[in-house]
Amino acid sequence: MVAKKNIAVLIPCLNEEKTISNVIKKIKAKVHQADVFLFDNNSTDGSKHLAKKAGATVFNVTKKGKGNVVRKMFSEISADIYIMIDGDDTYDIENINKMIALLQRDSLDMVVAKRISNDTSAYRFGHKTGNRIFTNLVKYTFGNQIDDLFSGFRVFSRQFVKSFPCNSIGFEIETELTIHALEQRLDVAEVECLYFARPSGSESKLKTFGDGFKILNLILILIKDEKPFLFFSLLSLFFLFSSLLIGLPVVFEFLKTGLVDRLPTAVLSAINMVIAFLSFFSGLILDVVKKSRHEMKRLTYLSSK
Numbered sequence: 516m517v518a519k520k521n522i523a524v525l526i527p528c529l530n531e532e533k534t535i536s537n538v539i540k541k542i543k544a545k546v547h548q549a550d551v552f553l554f555d556n557n558s559t560d561g562s563k564h565l566a567k568k569a570g571a572t573v574f575n576v577t578k579k580g581k582g583n584v585v586r587k588m589f590s591e592i593s594a595d596i597y598i599m600i601d602g603d604d605t606y607d608i609e610n611i612n613k614m615i616a617l618l619q620r621d622s623l624d625m626v627v628a629k630r631i632s633n634d635t636s637a638y639r640f641g642h643k644t645g646n647r648i649f650t651n652l653v654k655y656t657f658g659n660q661i662d663d664l665f666s667g668f669r670v671f672s673r674q675f676v677k678s679f680p681c682n683s684i685g686f687e688i689e690t691e692l693t694i695h696a697l698e699q700r701l702d703v704a705e706v707e708c709l710y711f712a713r714p715s716g717s718e719s720k721l722k723t724f725g726d727g728f729k730i731l732n733l734i735l736i737l738i739k740d741e742k743p744f745l746f747f748s749l750l751s752l753f754f755l756f757s758s759l760l761i762g763l764p765v766v767f768e769f770l771k772t773g774l775v776d777r778l779p780t781a782v783l784s785a786i787n788m789v790i791a792f793l794s795f796f797s798g799l800i801l802d803v804v805k806k807s808r809h810e811m812k813r814l815t816y817l818s819s820k
Contacts, residue, residue: 520619522549523594526571526602527584532560533714534604539569542600545611552592553602554584562602582683582691589676597676601667606630607709614670614706624675624701625692627661628668628708649690649730656738656745657697662705665689665730675701677819678812687733694734698741699812743805747798751791758787 524542528535539551553566554574563573576587588599596615600606606628614626650664667689675696683691696703739746762784769775 520595522546522596522598522615523592524549524551524598524600525585525588525592526551526553526566526600527556527581527588528553528558528562528566528602529556530558530560530562531602532558532562532565535562535602536565536569538600538602538604539566539571541604541608542598542611543570545608546598546615549598550594552588554588556581556584580684581686582681582688585683585688585692586681589679589681593673595673597671597673599667599669599671603713605711605713606668607711608668610706610708611670617704617706618670618672621704622672622702623704624672625696625703626670627663627666627693627703627705629663629705630666630710631707632710649734652734653690653694653697656734656742657694660697660703660705661693664693666708668708674816674819678816680812683733685729687730690730690733691737694737694741698737699809699816701816741805743801744798747794747801751794751798754787754791754794758784758791762788 524546526535526538531538535553539553542549542551551569551571552574553563553571554576555563555566556576556579563575566573574587574591576584578587585599589597596618598611598615600608610628614628617623618626646663646665650662653661653664665686669692679692679695681688681691695701761780765775765777765781765784768777775781
């Protein structure tokens, strides 16, 4: 039998007065021993008042962005098990105890609620398509353990929370959480979760294209940081092929006539070849640096036990 643990429920919030009370009441009814904490990101409605009334402890986070809120949540609260869930009442928490039990039983570091929905108003086409594209990109690069890259409903171990670097500012935070777990080869799992449309009067803060570009930028940065040899090898191949593409005709012409009539083209080809070699060896060097960083992250993770 698994011993009961100290459980903290962390709710990031920005203007969710239509739903926040319902979310807190549902969680308290399902997870009786949990302490509920709401981290408010400059709400201008009655979210904080309603959260306090529903029994949550409220913290204020003045720096804008969900990433900044998560950073504050993880640093302020100490617990054995952490549950992070959005305050928009779109996640079915029926399986929340199953997620907690799975985390404890299998000694996992993160359990993700994989969203399942047939309601088009719940899962907009742009969001669904973007999720699929970005998830496949992350799977190809870092591993295929997670199918819902952007889920805002997750359960974490203490070690994960206290060793997570949290560099993101906005909605790209879920991507960073996932990639951190995959790259550090932490034990993760998914549990299916029904996903509902927001109730009338409640609006999403996620911008399909603006936040989509931020997420893509973060993924590319993390590929560069966590897979430097892959990143710079691809860059090296690009410059190598461009050098050969524009340089080989000049070489053939020189072999045929003994003259180099297109000197600027020859110089450009040579520069691209130099960049190709520099990129390749940069990837080799940074790969060694990455391994050192990973060792430090691993030590931080182990020291958080």
